[in-house]
Amino acid sequence: MKNIVILISGGGSNMEAIVRAAERDRWAERHGARIAAVVSNKAEAGGLAIAKAHGIDTAVVPHKDFATREAFDEALAKVVDSYAPALVVLAGFMRILTPGFVNRYAGRLVNIHPSLLPAFPGLHTHQRAIEAGCKVAGVTVHQVTTELDHGPILAQAVVPVLPDDTAATLAGRVLAQEHLLYPRAIAGWLSDTSRHNE
Numbered sequence: 001m002k003n004i005v006i007l008i009s010g011g012g013s014n015m016e017a018i019v020r021a022a023e024r025d026r027w028a029e030r031h032g033a034r035i036a037a038v039v040s041n042k043a044e045a046g047g048l049a050i051a052k053a054h055g056i057d058t059a060v061v062p063h064k065d066f067a068t069r070e071a072f073d074e075a076l077a078k079v080v081d082s083y084a085p086a087l088v089v090l091a092g093f094m095r096i097l098t099p100g101f102v103n104r105y106a107g108r109l110v111n112i113h114p115s116l117l118p119a120f121p122g123l124h125t126h127q128r129a130i131e132a133g134c135k136v137a138g139v140t141v142h143q144v145t146t147e148l149d150h151g152p153i154l155a156q157a158v159v160p161v162l163p164d165d166t167a168a169t170l171a172g173r174v175l176a177q178e179h180l181l182y183p184r185a186i187a188g189w190l191s192d193t194s195r196h197n198e
């Protein structure tokens, strides 16, 4: 069985969309894959209760307990590695990961970013898209490399930017697409046998 570990920091709506897709589309039978654990850097992350309600293991590695990024990432990797993951999924995980962590999971670490990369890496993507006068915005699922919000693009979806959009209304329209795109991109990754030999 291929284990998937999902890392979150907050509400976990993308994680929930992935978990629901895994159940609905029977990833265990179809892809030999399961969501093995959801790990958060924040104990108060709302997504933890959602994961538990689906019978998924949860863990918290509070970044505030560690003096350096390296020490935090090492503790995080220890938890993640205990599930021997085929895929590690960043879903609203709001910590910058060290090259050591990223390289450890090279080729099996994916992220979702709420912009059409390579436009608008980093934070405040919706506000920046509106201020730039973009007529379309969107979301990107990509493999994680050591450069923040870069790496090979696995999937994208486009949404219109409407004349009266605020960052909040645009974020809502993009988030609805995130919930469709991320499970689809992961299922695509799982069925692409050239990526793994199990």
Ligand code: GRF
Residues within 6 Å of the ligand: 008, 009, 010, 011, 012, 013, 014, 015, 091, 092, 093, 112, 113, 114, 175, 178
């Ligand atoms: C999403 O918009 C994600 O793309 C961004 O943070 C948000 C997380 O939402 N990085 P959730 O925790 O999945 O609900």
